[in-house]
Amino acid sequence: MAKPPENIDIVIIGAGFSGLYAVHKLRDKYDIVCFEAGEGVGGTWFWNRYPGARVDIESVEYSYSFDEDLQQEWKWPEYFSAQPDLERYANHVADRFGLRKDIRLSNPVKSLRFDKDANRWHVQSANGDHVICKYVIAATGALSAPNMPDWPGREKYRGEIYHTTQWPGEPLDLKDKRVGIIGTGSTAIQAAPILAECSKHLTVFQRTPAFSMPSGNRPLDEEHERSWKENYSERRAQMLDTYGVSLIEYPTKSAHECTPEEQNKILEEGWASKSAFQMMVAFTDVMTDREANEVVCEFVRNKIRDIVKDPETAEKLCPKSYPIGAKRLCIDNGYFDMYNRDNVSLVDVKSAPITEFTETGLKTTESVYDLDVIVTATGFDAVTGALSRIDIEGVDGLKLKDKWREGPTCTFGFMVAGFPNLFMIHGPLSPGALSQMITAGEWQVDFVAGVIDDLEQDGFLRIDTTEEAEQNWAAEVNGAASQTVHHLADSWYNGKNIAGKKGGFMIYVGGFPRYRDLSETAVRNDYEGFLRS
């Protein structure tokens, strides 16, 4: 028998870091329910349990700022936390702030339908819950819908297959196994060195080589921790004034203003620094000038050539088809050095693509590979994937997946015209994954909470955005992207990692301060670009 509908104020979708904060922020003032697909909280850091999973931004930054006591008391063991520590942190926050009673685990949202006469969303979940609410906040994550290649023959493959984001909870015994990993993005680059150490043989199937920097990870030293804890409020405020909500060192000189010796010195310092993202800002023009960018590319290629002993393998591993930083930079723990092991081989699947699964492994246009375990580190239907996989119907039967067929449209990444009272956190065309997502997510949740408070105080029943505002925002997003080298690579940033996915660059690269100013200015100007009624 169908469950009776429940009437509440707000549904939050997702109990990842942004969703958890939204629960905390809104629960005292409103009746809320949070639906979560996973069996636990933490989102990205619940799902991504593959060996080597680790954040690539410093944990003192990549953590909540909303509660000073939490900030002071929590101890990160390392500069860049491993997945278990991040999951532990998410659980600690859920317990400490009593968030669990409002979160329904293992209960993904299946559909959303807007009743325009009643100004209410009808939310249906996998467990048969039917919630009628005024507002929906989709904190569904930019990297949560896995991309699984659809080569034929999967059902006949007799070995084990694991997508990295659906890794089993128990440790795998791989010591006598031939393992294949497909992909060489951030995930594969973290997992592969560990898989190589614990398996009989590892074959890496590479379509596009990646730029990767060595991780400067180490146990967090007390002095560094103390300096953050003594200055947290000031530093958090500074972070929000930086391009990527992160206090990396920003450069003052263009590559063209430096002699080759100066360039080399700066790049060596960047290579040895804690954060890979330092390489994207080694000079002021790395992300905007092809020549400046090429200086950094060639420096990294030479590092790869120095590390990898076999020159043919080294050359295959050198990215040459796109600028550095145009795809997400990777951070590794011994990735290139791994190719010096006897039990690791590299297969180029750009020139000879994988065509099918066989009973015993994979077939490419040139060869067959026998594998006991296949790891698909093939990434995500990113940014829009999680929302497009929910059946979302706005006013007059408009479906979100139809509206976004040619690419996502929205205003400031928050709202889509025709879908009133539905707010996205880290939505498409927001700074999303090009910002430090926990702090940026807190700011977005605060912004949406302010919009809801205003609606309630001013007696409005709904807010929508306009198509004109969406077009203006698209022009701003595309204008910003066209100033950079980002559009010169196929990646999950522009959806070109997924066959047939349409749309342009999905992330706002005009910098967080401008994004924040434009959003706040629109609200101050009597909700310019929005319709309240």
Ligand code: NA7
């Ligand atoms: P990514 O960065 O999207 O990497 C996925 C990798 O899988 C990438 O090397 C892809 O090659 C490869 N891939 C995808 N489909 C195929 C097929 N069909 N054949 C061969 N190779 C394929 O995902 P990650 O999980 O590594 O990282 C996602 C983000 O998480 C990362 O950017 C960080 O922000 C954290 P391609 O490059 O598309 O040629």
